[in-house]
Amino acid sequence: MAVSCTTAAVTHADYKPFLRKFHVTDDSVYDLLFAELQPVSYQKGEFLVQEGSVERDLYFVYEGVQIAYFNNDGKEHVVSFSYPPSLAGIPDSFLNQNPSEYAIRALTASRLGRVSFQRLNELFDKSQQLERLFRKMVEAKFVGLAARHREFHACSIEERFIRFTQRSAPLFQLVPHKYIASYLHIDPTNFSKLYNSIRF
Numbered sequence: 001m002a003v004s005c006t007t008a009a010v011t012h013a014d015y016k017p018f019l020r021k022f023h024v025t026d027d028s029v030y031d032l033l034f035a036e037l038q039p040v041s042y043q044k045g046e047f048l049v050q051e052g053s054v055e056r057d058l059y060f061v062y063e064g065v066q067i068a069y070f071n072n073d074g075k076e077h078v079v080s081f082s083y084p085p086s087l088a089g090i091p092d093s094f095l096n097q098n099p100s101e102y103a104i105r106a107l108t109a110s111r112l113g114r115v116s117f118q119r120l121n122e123l124f125d126k127s128q129q130l131e132r133l134f135r136k137m138v139e140a141k142f143v144g145l146a147a148r149h150r151e152f153h154a155c156s157i158e159e160r161f162i163r164f165t166q167r168s169a170p171l172f173q174l175v176p177h178k179y180i181a182s183y184l185h186i187d188p189t190n191f192s193k194l195y196n197s198i199r200f
Contacts, residue, residue: 009062009063009084009111010061010062010063010084010085011062012030012031012034012037014084014085015030015034015060015085016030018085018086019133022133022136022137022140023129023132023133023136023137025129025130025132025133026129029127029129029130029133032123032126032127032130033115033123033130034113036115036119036120036123037060037113037114037115038113038114038115039062039111039112039113040059040111040112040113040114041109041110041111041112042064042066042106042109042110042112043106043109044106044107044108044109045105045106046105046106047103047104047105047106048066048088048104048105048106048112049068049089049090049093049100049102049103049104050100050103051070051071051100051101051102051103052099052100053099053100054093054097054098054099054100055089055090055093055094055097055100055117056094056097056116056117057089057094057114057115057116057117058087058088058089058094058114058115058117058120059082059087059088059089059112059113059114060085060087060088060112060113060114060115061082061083061084061085061086061087061088061110061112062084062111062112062113063084063109063110063111064083064084064106064107064108064109064110064111064112065081065082065083065106065107065108065110065171065174065175066081066082066083066088066104066105066106066107066110067080067081067082067104067105067107067175067179068080068081068082068088068090068102068103068104069102069103069105069182070101070102070103071103075182076182077182078179078180078182078183079102079183080183081168081171081175081179081183082104083171083174087137088104088112089104090102090104091138091141094117095138097117107174107175107176107179108174108175120134151163152185157184157185157186157190157194158194160184160185160186161184161186161191161194161195161198162198164180164183164184165198172195177191177192177195
């Protein structure tokens with residue numbers, strides 16, 4: 001699901017419209033979750049999750065931009081960006097509590113709220129509506145991954161570039177373009193030509 005892209009700090013009140021896109025419920029359900037989020041900050045370049053470690057926490061991004069990526073042949077391959085209001089984490093590692101094949105690094109100074117895997121599951125036992133919210137969010141994530149997979153196989157590099165600008169154009173001003181080129185699987189030279197030829 002596309003979200004607005006900004007590095008301006010957001011609050012829990014800003015997150016309620018975001019969460020309602022997935023599941024509408026009483027404010028008390030969202031507040032139950034917000035009350036458990038522990039504030040944490042990362043400087044530019046710091047890791048939220050390192051490759052090979054288990055993703056213990058799920059993050060709500062209040063400020064900043066982060067990337068998730070894996071290493072192959074000495075290169076970083078970007079798989080996602082996170083920025084407010086959105087969540088940051090490695091879904092398979094978090095959900096299965098297995099070592100992650102990916103890393104998450106702060107591209108800019110970042111502030112987030114985090115909740116542990118154990119505590120989140122305790123909250124699910126307290127609130128069926130909260131559990132349903134996260135089920136809907138996981139479903140949306142998988143639908144988005146399927147759509148992205150199709151883009152890579154069925155769309156030209158120009159079509160992939162245009163679709164990205166429609167979803168997340170502000171990222172061009174927030175992160176080095178090499179990361180966006182990696183995310184879109186576009187050669188840096190071709191990426192530069194597309195960027196200079198398309199109006200935003």
